[in-house]
Amino acid sequence: FGTPQQIKEEVKRRLGDFAPGGGFVFNQVHNIQAEIPPQNIEAMFEAAQEFGKY
Numbered sequence: 001f002g003t004p005q006q007i008k009e010e011v012k013r014r015l016g017d018f019a020p021g022g023g024f025v026f027n028q029v030h031n032i033q034a035e036i037p038p039q040n041i042e043a044m045f046e047a048a049q050e051f052g053k054y
Contacts, residue, residue, distance in 0.1 A: 001036070004043035011047035019052065026052050 002010070011026075018024045026048045032041060
């Protein structure tokens with residue numbers, strides 16, 4: 001939970017943790033909760049596309 005900006009910052013942090021060295025595949029899991037605003041899901045994918053290139 002959080003704002004779309006907070007979601008983007010968290011995705012960027014996680015990519016920094018897991019992506020170095022290659023081989024990391026970003027993907028959502030099956031348990032996105034029903035209460036999550038659609039804007040946050042969109043922000044997650046936008047951030048993955050923006051920051052996930054290596």
